[in-house]
Amino acid sequence: MGKYPKIPEATIRRLSNYLKCIEDLESKNEKVASSALLASMCNVNAAQVRKDFAYFGEFGIRGMGYNIQELRNHIKEILGINREWRIAVVGIGNMGSALLVYKDFLKQNYKIVAAFDIDPVKVIGHISERMGRPVEILHIDTLKEVVDARNIEIGIITVPPQEAQKVADQLIEANIKGILNFSPAPVRAPDKIKIRNLFFTSALDNLIYYLTN
Numbered sequence: 175m176g177k178y179p180k181i182p183e184a185t186i187r188r189l190s191n192y193l194k195c196i197e198d199l200e201s202k203n204e205k206v207a208s209s210a211l212l213a214s215m216c217n218v219n220a221a222q223v224r225k226d227f228a229y230f231g232e233f234g235i236r237g238m239g240y241n242i243q244e245l246r247n248h249i250k251e252i253l254g255i256n257r258e259w260r261i262a263v264v265g266i267g268n269m270g271s272a273l274l275v276y277k278d279f280l281k282q283n284y285k286i287v288a289a290f291d292i293d294p295v296k297v298i299g300h301i302s303e304r305m306g307r308p309v310e311i312l313h314i315d316t317l318k319e320v321v322d323a324r325n326i327e328i329g330i331i332t333v334p335p336q337e338a339q340k341v342a343d344q345l346i347e348a349n350i351k352g353i354l355n356f357s358p359a360p361v362r363a364p365d366k367i368k369i370r371n372l373f374f375t376s377a378l379d380n381l382i383y384y385l386t387n
Contacts, residue, residue, distance in 0.1 A: 185226045186253070191216045192223070193249045197281075200242050208239040258283045262326045262350075264341050265333035266291040266311055269356055273330060274309055287324050290314045314344065321348040328352045335359030342369075 195215040199207055209220040209227075216223070227233050230252055233240055250256040261279075263270050266289050273279075274289060289311045312320060320326070329345040331338055331353060338357035345353055352368040355361050360371045 181229050185229060188216065188218065188222070188226055189249050189253060192226070193246065193253070196242055196246045196249070200246065204242055206239045207242050207245070211239075255282045255284075258285055259328055260324060260326045261286045261328045261330060262288045262290060262317070262321060262324075262345075263309075263330045263332060264290045264314065264317070264345070265331060265337075265357075267332060270330075270332040273332065284328075287326060288312060288320050290317055290320075314341070317344050318348040321345075321350060326350065328354065331355045331357050331361065333357055 192212055195212055196207065198215070199211075209223040213220040213223045230248070233245055233248055247256070261284055263273050263286055266274070270289065270291075274286060279286065286309050289309050290313070291311060292314055321329075326348075327350065329341075329348075329350045329352070331341050331345075333341050335358050338355060338359045339361050341357075342353055342355065342361035342363060346363050346367055350367065353361065353363060353370070355369065355371045358373055358375070361369060363369050
């Protein structure tokens with residue numbers, strides 16, 4: 175069991191949003207933030223902010239608010255991003271290429287250390303022409319040995335839907351710990367592997383629902 179058992183998933187999502195707001199305040203040299211300020215910035219209410227933080231102990235001082243630097247450190251520790259996480263991207267098409275140069279990854283200690291594709295020769299030329307070679311692009315057949323050699327813990331899937339489960343199986347065989355799937359087809363894995371299937375159309379469906387109701 176983890177250090178913080180039975181925390182609602184919605185709370186974990188909000189912690190990530192709070193962290194972005196806190197870092198924005200810190201960039202403006204702010205030192206203290208109230209729950210009301212965080213609530214306003216993150217589009218929730220102040221009671222929700224206090225309730226979310228209460229799962230993890232007492233952070234702030236009543237009547238004074240939260241020390242921004244301390245709160246940032248607390249949230250990073252809770253989320254587990256107070257250390258480096260090594261990532262591989264599988265599928266270097268348009269989305270995979272964009273992820274390779276996404277600078278905000280490094281802010282949260284996410285480091286892409288390898289990229290894989292079925293045709294790395296063609297992909298390397300494509301990437302080099304557009305943006306240089308931010309990370310080494312390798313053939314998918316080398317996945318297992320590279321994951322082991324480079325201590326990769328997370329795999330990001332950006333392949334066509336018909337290839338998604340095959341790639342997930344290869345990542346599982348390589349003893350990856352977590353999979354983030356951007357392919358428009360859900361993938362499955364044993365319970366010990368944490369998976370998040372992210373579908374852009376699902377997010378749009380949700381938005382359209384609220385626009386029409």
